[in-house]
Amino acid sequence: MTDANTYTVSDRFEDRGDIARIRFTPKSGSKLPPFTAGAHIDIYLPDVDMWRQYSLCSDPAETGFYEIGVLKDPNSRGGSTAVHRLAVEGAEFKLDGPRNHFPLDETAARTVLLGGGIGVTPMIAMAKRLHALGKDFTLHYCTRSDAVTAFKDALDSSEFADKVVYHFDDQDADQRLDLARDLPAPASDTHLYVCGPQGFMDWVISTAESDGHARANVHREYFSADVDLSGDSFEVECAESGITVTIGPKDTIAKALAKEGIKIEVKCEEGVCGTCITDVLSGEIDHRDQFLTEEEREDGDQLCACCSRGKGKLVLDI
Ligand code: FES
Missing domain, CATH: 2.40.30.10 (Translation factors)
Structure with missing residues (x-):
């Protein structure tokens, strides 16, 4: 080291x-x-x-x-x-x-942070920053019970304690997170940030977007994801080396190419960190990651080699 x-x-x-x-x-x-x-x-x-x-x-x-x-x-x-x-x-x-793949828009007039369990960690840094900037914000922190709520003592003694709202699963229904009540009205200068277990994130994101919050204002960070590697075999050609490999069901591009001596750096292996992003020259990509934005997916010129797949044949710029 x-x-x-x-x-x-x-x-x-x-x-x-x-x-x-x-x-x-x-x-x-x-x-x-x-x-x-x-x-x-x-x-x-x-x-x-x-x-x-x-x-x-x-x-x-x-x-x-x-x-x-x-x-x-x-x-x-x-x-x-x-x-x-x-x-x-x-x-x-x-x-x-x-x-930082989860940056805070510091120009927002109103910010709502939603952390589920250990997904609260980036929200704590955001709350500290927003407080330092004197911004209008609320941190909703959801856990199973008070007894498992890490950081609670620190948050309760912070200068922004009045901006933290706890929601415990073992309490009355009106104390739990109620998105109809707790999400702000959509506005171009209102931003939401969500991090937590996948089910929590899916629920918050789909509700916020169906309520009218612009997708670009609903910021998300997945700390882990269930990766679906199933699907038909497809071919990957590496333009620089000229090597072509077949990726079978359950295999990944990164692993298959590593066997041929072509190394793509991977870290999370779950499509959440972006380390394995690889440029694509041609072919139809079947994205399986949580990292790329909708716009980046639509561009069709990069993929996460640790989990994403292709249809037919992909040509990679490596
Ligand atoms: S290694 Fe993290 S997204 Fe592929």
């Missing part, structure tokens, strides 16, 4: 709901690269040979450390349990980033 991207775990707090809040500082003592609200970092986990993405929940004005919140999820592919096991104070990690 080079010192430039090596970070040390400087603090760790066990919060409610099996969530560890972990702070990283640069090992070299160099300046922390700045970030904007909504950004994430990539963390390499050598034990399981995985890169995992975690949204930053620290204040974008913070210059000493990055903070993330990690839910220990035994049903995940092993990333979160590895972080919980390995990220003890003093441990060193290779980090990449920060990068």
Whole structure:
């Protein structure tokens, strides 16, 4: 590991709901690269040979450390349990980033943040930024119960505590998130941000869009996704090398090309981080990711090689 991207775990707090809040500082003592609200970092986990993405929940004005919140999820592919096991104070990690695919529109007149479970993490950085800017905003934070609501003590003692509304599944119906009541009226300068489990996101996004919120004003960040790799076989030709491979059902472009010695960098392998974006010269793409926007999909000139498929034959610019 080079010192430039090596970070040390400087603090760790066990919060409610099996969530560890972990702070990283640069090992070299160099300046922390700045970030904007909504950004994430990539963390390499050598034990399981995985890169995992975690949204930053620290204040974008913070210059000493990055903070993330990690839910220990035994049903995940092993990333979160590895972080919980390995990220003890003093441990060193290779980090990449920060990068921001979920930027905050700081010009909005009204902003509504909707976080489901651990999906609240980027919303916390956004709330801090919006408060610093003196903006009109509300943070709706949905969890199963008060007892598993990480960050609650910090939010309750923050200067914007009056802007945080909790919704607990185990409480009365009128206390739970009610989109008919809690979403603002659509307006060109009103922006919504949503992050959480897929079902929560699908519900919020489809309701907001059917209520008349412009798609471009409903910002979303998927932290994991169920990837559907099913479908017919198709061919991929690599224009530079001239190699052509057949991608079978359940296989991926990235894995099939790796066997031929053509490496496409992958990180999340779930179509959410954008690391594996590859240019497409021709062919019909069957997008399976959550990363590209509708407009980018319509352009038809790039795909996520970790999960997306093709119909017939695709020619890639690699
Ligand atoms: S590796 Fe993350 S989108 Fe493909």
